[in-house]
Amino acid sequence: MTSLGSYLHRHPRLRLAGLLSAPLLWLVVAYLGALAVLLVSAFWTVNGFTGDVVREFSLANFRTILTEEVYRNVTLRSLGVAASVTVICVVLAVPMAFFMAKVSRFKNTLVIAILTPLWASYLVKAYAWRILLANDGPMDSVFGGPGYGIGATILVLSYMWLPYMILPIHAGLERLPDSLLEASADLGARGGRTFRSVVLPVLLPSIFAGSIFTFSLSLGDYITVQIVGGKTQLIGNLVYANIGAANNLPFAAAIATIPVLIMVVYLLAVRRSGALEEL
Known part of the structure; x- marks a missing residue:
C-alpha cells in the first residue's frame, strides 16, 4: 500500500483519474444505459388487442417508419x-x-x-x-x-x-x-x-x-x-x-x-x- 501510495503521489494524473472514475462510471451507466434501453425497446411491439408490450425482437416499428x-x-x-x-x-x-x-x-x-x-x-x-x-x-x-x-x-x-x-x-x-x-x-x-x-x-x-x-x-x-x-x-x-x-x-x-x-x-x-x- 505504501509503494502504491508513493507511486500515485509521483503521478498526480493517475490520482485525478481515480477520483473521476466514479462520476464517469455513473455517466456511462446513466447515459449510455438509457440509450441502450431505448434501442432495445425500439425492437419490441405492442399487442393490438390487450395493449401490452410484447418483448420479442421485431423490425415492425422500423419497417413502418421506413415505408410510411x-x-x-x-x-x-x-x-x-x-x-x-x-x-x-x-x-x-x-x-x-x-x-x-x-x-x-x-x-x-x-x-x-x-x-x-x-x-x-x-x-x-x-x-x-x-x-x-x-x-x-x-x-x-x-x-x-x-x-x-x-x-x-x-x-x-x-x-x-x-x-x-x-x-x-x-x-x-x-x-x-x-x-x-x-x-x-x-x-x-x-x-x-x-x-x-x-x-x-x-x-x-x-x-x-x-x-x-x-x-x-x-x-x-x-x-x-x-x-x-x-x-x-x-x-x-x-x-x-x-x-x-x-x-x-x-x-x-x-x-x-x-x-x-x-x-x-x-x-x-x-x-x-x-x-x-x-x-
Whole structure:
C-alpha cells in the first residue's frame, strides 16, 4: 500500500483519474444505459388487442417508419427546421460575438446579458412568444407576424438557442489575437477579405461546436412546436403522441432513434473534418 501510495503521489494524473472514475462510471451507466434501453425497446411491439408490450425482437416499428410517407415527411421537416435554426443562429451570433469580443468595452456585461435569458423558464419564454405571435398580438399588429406554424417554430427556437451559438463563437474570437486583424488591415485587406481569410478559419470550430447544440436541441424539441407550431408536426411531437395518447412506447422509442442516428452521423462528419480537434 505504501509503494502504491508513493507511486500515485509521483503521478498526480493517475490520482485525478481515480477520483473521476466514479462520476464517469455513473455517466456511462446513466447515459449510455438509457440509450441502450431505448434501442432495445425500439425492437419490441405492442399487442393490438390487450395493449401490452410484447418483448420479442421485431423490425415492425422500423419497417413502418421506413415505408410510411408521413414519417419521412416529418423527418425531413424536422431536419429543415433544425438546419434553418442553426443557420439563423450563426448569422446572428457572428456579428454579436464579434462586437462583444473585439469592439465593446463592456464584454462581461454583455456576456451576462446573453446568459440572462437562459435563467428564465423555458415555458415562460415559449408562452411569451405565443402571446407575441397571436392574432392581433404585438407582432401581428405591427409586423404582420407569422402567426402559428413552422415559421413561428423556427423563430422561437432561434431565440431559445441563440446563446448556445454566441458563447462558443465569443470564446473563439477571444482566442483570436488583435494583431492578426491589424496585420490584415496593414496589408490592405478590406473587412470582407479579413473576415474570410483571417476570422472565419478561426471561427469554424466554434461554429461547429455551437451548431451541435442548436441543431440537436431543435431536432428533438416538441414543447415549442406544441405551443406555437400550430398543426406542424416534428419528430418530438410524434414521440410525445405515441407515449401519451397512443400508449405505444416501443414505437415511440423507434421514432426517438431517428434524431439519435442523425446526430451520430453529424458528429462523425464534424469529427472527420477535424473541427473538434481545434476546439
